Amino acid sequence: MDGKEVLLMGWVRDIRDLGGIRFIVLQDRLGRIQITVPESDVDEKTLAKSGSLHRQDCIAVRGTVRKMEKAPRGVEIVPKEIRILGIAKQPLPLDVTGKTPAEIDVRLDARVLDLRSDKGQAIFKIRHTVLEATRSFLSRKGFLEVNTPKIIASATEGGAALFPIVYFEREAFLAQSPQLYKEELIIDFEKVFEIGPAYRAEKSHTRRHITEFISIDIEEAFATADDVMKVAEELMYHVCKTVHEKCGEELRVLGHKVDLPRLPLKRLTYSEVIEELQKKDVKIEWGEDIPTAAFRTLGKIHPYFYFITDWPTRLKPFYIKPRDDDPEISEGFDLMWSWIEIASGGTRVHKKEVLIKRLKEQGLHPESFKYHLQAFDYGMPPHAGWAIGLERLVMMLTGIKNIREVVLFPRDRFRLTP
RNA sequence: GCCCUGGUAGUAUAGUCCGGCCUAGUAUAGGCGGCUGUCGCCCGCCCGACCCGGGUUCAAAUCCCGGCCAGGGCGCCA
Secondary structure: OOOOEEEEEEEEEEEEEOOOEEEEEEEEOOEEEEEEEEHHHOOHHHHHHHHOOOOOOEEEEEEEEEEOOOOOOOEEEEEEEEEEEEOOOOOOOOOOOOOOOOOHHHHHHOHHHHOOOHHHHHHHHHHHHHHHHHHHHHHHOOOEEOOOOOEEOOOOOOOOOOOEEEEOOEEEEEOOOOHHHHHHHHHHHOEEEEEEEEEOOOOOOOOOOOOEEEEEEEEEEOOOHHHHHHHHHHHHHHHHHHHHHHOHHHHHHHOOOOOOOOOOOEEEEHHHHHHHHHHOOOOOOOOOOOOHHHHHHHHHHOOOEEEEEOOEHHHOOOOEOEOOOOOOEEOEEEEEEOOEEEEEEEEEOOOHHHHHHHHHHOOOOHHHHHHHHHHOOOOOOOEEEEEEEHHHHHHHHHOOOOHHHHOOOOOOOOOOOO
16 A cells, blocks of 8 residues: 555544644544644645644545555555545534543533544444344344334323324324334234334433433233343343453453353243342342342342343233233243343233133223224234334443443433434 | 432643642643754743532622532333
8 A cells, every 4th residue: 555645534633833844633433544644745735724724624635655664554645636525614513532431411412522432432332233243133033124103193092101292283202112012013023023113201310311212122922021031141142142242342442251141041930030149238128029139139149130030020010921820920031231121021911801801800901902903803823022212232342331322322311402 | 209428720630538838839731932853852931720609708709598410320221
């Protein structure tokens, strides 16, 4: 490449002006290169242009590649022409090089600039890799990718609060989950998956909650909880392995390591968890939900992936199947990572009369599930599935402690912009 | 919904407990000047801030009250 003329486009990351010589660090999506401007070796117009640049200006540089041991990558570009394509208003709201830190709130307000940082670039390359690995894994397993409506007619599912929206002259809601649709679709396609947004109008204010997140959902016909747990753990292994192999540089930037899980993952029953917590002086009555503090304790005992199975039926939604030998216990499970729940799923109820009974037990009205129940009239097979929170998985893979950092433009209780 | 913490230049911080020494310090960014091998370049000069409103006091960034905003936690989270 030495002596070759090249045309580069990118953003000015840093300028070091030594008087007779000026160094401009140019950054694009692939990396950085040093533009060296020696006073004695560059025409006047280009020299003047190089002197008028600011950090984060978008520029095009036509110049000559020069082999140079003293340059950061062993090569540098001596410009023949510099064109300013877009200027950056000074002073910038934050320091993209990360030398002067900025708080999360400041960073999110200037998100497009913030994302130019090494950390931002690394996080979203890893996120892309997770999505790519997930799609190829599930496709290879025979799952069909589907998209279900995010605008829904009624708030029938219970549980988490939905966001109401104005839909012409009616009220509608943003979907909190593709649960009902994906179950219906297995009577046509047997194995489906969806990667799409889910909305929760919860007033949670923590580092692991947002109101709009991406849910990775699967549903599989002729399958049980055990079958889909295998799919989940194999997917976790595949994703960790892919990120480990493809994102070495990104992980280095983040100072994070991804360990490959050993399969099969630990499977603890709800009762075993209660017992383990008892030993740590955390008392939970059988049938009670496990509070956050208890999960934190549990996460110390089990620092990586594990399943919690055999949850009390009353703690699970209506579509989770109670066990045939003990209806107090369900075939629902959660996939945990340390103290954080990253997935939940289970065998589903596939008999219409049982489903109607379960709906009533949970105080819901079967008549508002008319279209969902209709699917059970046309040969509903036994089935199972799960949903993984993409962002929580990405947090685990990047070591990022705040979920909003792994979302481009996060939405939470208080943030609706940018 | 509840609880805790905080709001000082573009950014990040010191000062707040215990009012006066604050004409508000420092770093970085920005502007100007100098410097031909930097890579967190260096050196000099300059610009730039006490969230808002009320109160206490001779005196408020500092204490009190209200508001707004933010961070975190709990609850909630099919």
